[in-house]
Amino acid sequence: MSPLLLYQLVALLLLCLGIFGMTQRRSFVGMLISVELMLNGAGLSIVASSQLTEASAVLGQLGALLVMGLAAAEATLVLAIIVVVSRRFGTTKTSEVSTLKE
Amino acid sequence: MELMAKISFVIYALIILGGGLVAVTSQSLVRALVGLISTLLGVAGMYMLLATPFMAFMQILIYVGAVAVIVFFAVMLTRADEGGEEADPAPIRQSLGSLAAVAAVGGVLSWVLLTKPVQGLKVPVEVAVEELGKGLMESYFVAFELISVILLVAMSGAVLLAWERRVKK
Numbered sequence: 606m607s608p609l610l611l612y613q614l615v616a617l618l619l620l621c622l623g624i625f626g627m628t629q630r631r632s633f634v635g636m637l638i639s640v641e642l643m644l645n646g647a648g649l650s651i652v653a654s655s656q657l658t659e660a661s662a663v664l665g666q667l668g669a670l671l672v673m674g675l676a677a678a679e680a681t682l683v684l685a686i687i688v689v690v691s692r693r694f695g696t697t698k699t700s701e702v703s704t705l706k707e
Numbered sequence: 708m709e710l711m712a713k714i715s716f717v718i719y720a721l722i723i724l725g726g727g728l729v730a731v732t733s734q735s736l737v738r739a740l741v742g743l744i745s746t747l748l749g750v751a752g753m754y755m756l757l758a759t760p761f762m763a764f765m766q767i768l769i770y771v772g773a774v775a776v777i778v779f780f781a782v783m784l785t786r787a788d789e790g791g792e793e794a795d796p797a798p799i800r801q802s803l804g805s806l807a808a809v810a811a812v813g814g815v816l817s818w819v820l821l822t823k824p825v826q827g828l829k830v831p832v833e834v835a836v837e838e839l840g841k842g843l844m845e846s847y848f849v850a851f852e853l854i855s856v857i858l859l860v861a862m863s864g865a866v867l868l869a870w871e872r873r874v875k876k
Binding site for chain 1: 746748816828842
């Protein structure tokens, strides 16, 4: 097993954990945590691919840095959305935040 | 020296696995957050092994420093832990569906990874931080500016969203 394969498998593990949490959690905060796991896997995969192949290492590291910036922006917005939803509905359960059914 | 790298890789992978399992299965959201933080630290260790100490530093600064605090604020502001929204275990159908989703995605991706292995380098490339800075200021200048615009928009959007209600009162 080459080192690149091992790092990609770890990134895949992070993606799988994130998908599992995303589909299984029943509150917005739990889903936010799962999204962060998945984005981390993406960053690790990008850096490993650029560091362990002939591809441009600078491009890989900067790309992962941009992924981190996007993750921070996304977390900020999700925090605001969660606050608004919990004020309006009084809960952050995904099953109760729905008005179309009524 | 190589043995040390392998041992630390296994340790970091175990930290990531354990932290991730706690993060997605724990019934208390604060514990899930602690699991997330340990996973993030494990990934920072992976970055160190990949000879990218700058990325490890940024991982700790941005993720452990900022994102974890934001998630904690989300837990605190919604009192998500008190009502115990995750307290009752998930219905068995939902868990089975989640496992099916994981098996589908993980199965396809790991099949591709294992059957078409890319023979990478043995030792990671080392890049000086100066080159990263040069890249940000020269080749990837537009992306750098765009990410700052995105951060500004997200920040002001978040403030606006949370402010609206208070003005109405």
